[in-house]
Amino acid sequence: MLQFLKEMMDFKFLLTLSTLIGLFSLLKTLVVILRWAWGSFLRPKKDLKKYGSWAVVTGPTDGIGKATTFQLAREGLNLVLIGRNPAKLSSVSSEVQERFAGVKVRSIVCDFAKDLENGIKRIEQGIKDLDVGILINNVGTTYPFAMFLHEVDEKLMESVIGVNVVGTTKVTHVVLQGMVERKRGAIVNIGSGASSVLPSYPLVTIYSATKG
Incomplete structure (x- = not known):
């Protein structure tokens, strides 16, 4: 039983870590896309x-x-x-x-x-x-x-x-x-x-x- 709980805790930890890494990667990609969109389409035109x-x-x-x-x-x-x-x-x-x-x-x-x-x-x-x-x-x-x-x-x-x-x-x-x-x-x-x-x-x- 203790071994099973330990395995579950390890699994939850790995799942949480993987989720955080995925969210970080997604956020980084989103920032790149937003910067591109701002620079290419949204930024006010310069004289x-x-x-x-x-x-x-x-x-x-x-x-x-x-x-x-x-x-x-x-x-x-x-x-x-x-x-x-x-x-x-x-x-x-x-x-x-x-x-x-x-x-x-x-x-x-x-x-x-x-x-x-x-x-x-x-x-x-x-x-x-x-x-x-x-x-x-x-x-x-x-x-x-x-x-x-x-x-x-x-x-x-x-x-x-x-x-x-x-x-x-x-x-x-x-x-x-x-x-x-x-x-x-x-x-x-x-x-x-x-x-x-x-x-x-x-x-x-x-x-x-x-x-x-």
């Missing part, structure tokens, strides 16, 4: 122009960068587009001006992997007379295919770190100076799920570290 009349976007010719460029233009912000391909920059610039009347666009060529120093000088010259209030650091590069860290050669390693870390840092340094002087501005760094959804993912180690 981006209060930061300044111009926005700088790196890597604006494809994917997230291009979509962000159009969204900023939709908000009425003038744009400084920074990328390595003059033809793509010209194409995006023309498309923005066709779709969003009155939005001004400046394009600056900067190859973050091969000619960063000269590109940074062009950026510095290109924005010195502008009221830049927003910087979107979207530029990035990764491996041509998945590989373990010891398989990455030095040239590729330097390219990924040079573009994702050094290039982004130097652009931020140039743009930030004007923001500090004007005492307003916003900087958004576009990361990657590789650094959070799959932490320590062994096949894109350097990329994950530079896009966290």
